[in-house]
Amino acid sequence: QKEVEQNSGPLSVPEGAIASLNCTYSDRGSQSFFWYRQYSGKSPELIMFIYSNGDKEDGRFTAQLNKASQYVSLLIRDSQPSDSATYLCAVKYGSSNTGKLIFGQGTTLQVKP
């Protein structure tokens, strides 16, 4: 059973702090990794994807991938109350062309003013 695990939270951080969200996955054959943000009552929207070991930065967001340890993380710098949402980690396993992703259950982030 391929699994993607996230701490459901809530993770509470003060405004301006760094929020760190973590995700582990079970299959070493995983190729691509995605972070989605989902506001309450809305659909998920892509924040970043990463497929190489190391860091990938986009504005206040940094995705980190460590394939040897099978984890991927998302750092949010200078957290804002508008970052309060559920963050979903998704993993694509293998080389199938169907595009199927395995989603974690999500971590709820609360940024307090």
Add this chain to the structure above:
Amino acid sequence: DVKVTQSSRYLVKRTGEKVFLECVQDMDHENMFWYRQDPGLGLRLIYFSYDVKMKEKGDIPEGYSVSREKKERFSLILESASTNQTSMYLCASSRRSSGGLETQYFGPGTRLLVL
């Protein structure tokens, strides 16, 4: 920008009714997906399609069927709606990529209530 639209934002149906949920994408994506999302259970894949007329079962296909007659349209059918199918239904689409970079883009969701 990728646009995925769903036929209804909110839907109220009665037990036993046949329900059709439609999803349309305008980016010529090969892959399309139907999920349901329930509190505490996350996103669960119902069915997906990787080409016209092709479909595969996801993790929870029981009580559902799908149809993909055209590339841009993927329909989810609840053959006989039951109260345990009350949920948020999300459609997504993605490009078939040999590089494995298949970002899924989601529609706005349909919140279905079965009475």
